[in-house]
Amino acid sequence: MRGIQELAYGLKAYTYPVLLLLVSVYAVYHLMTGDRGLWAWYHARAQVAEITMQNQQLESRVSYLEKRVKRLQDGNIDPDFLDEQARQSLAVVRSNENVIFLQQQP
Numbered sequence: 433m434r435g436i437q438e439l440a441y442g443l444k445a446y447t448y449p450v451l452l453l454l455v456s457v458y459a460v461y462h463l464m465t466g467d468r469g470l471w472a473w474y475h476a477r478a479q480v481a482e483i484t485m486q487n488q489q490l491e492s493r494v495s496y497l498e499k500r501v502k503r504l505q506d507g508n509i510d511p512d513f514l515d516e517q518a519r520q521s522l523a524v525v526r527s528n529e530n531v532i533f534l535q536q537q538p
Contacts, residue, residue, distance in 0.1 A: 500513075504517070
């Protein structure tokens with residue numbers, strides 16, 4: 433009878449620490465690997481860095497295109513740029529110019 437009481441007392445003494453340990457392990461596991469855990473946070477930071485770089489590239493492209501458009505707007509037309517664009521898009525060549533065709537290397 434006394435052995436059963438000692439066993440019951442021993443189980444009670446270890447129940448709370450074991451439960452606390454299990455809950456702690458569960459919490460740490462989800463802190464690391466959960467949907468909003470450290471691992472997900474690390475990947476989100478990497479995505480933010482990549483998207484920021486893409487955004488900077490797009491902003492520079494937009495700036496470049498805005499400058500080109502500004503050069504062709506009414507009242508501010510750049511004749512050299514207009515001539516260049518006409519030659520490229522329409523394949524226009526003046527009568528006193530020679531055209532040399534080059535092969536593109538693969």
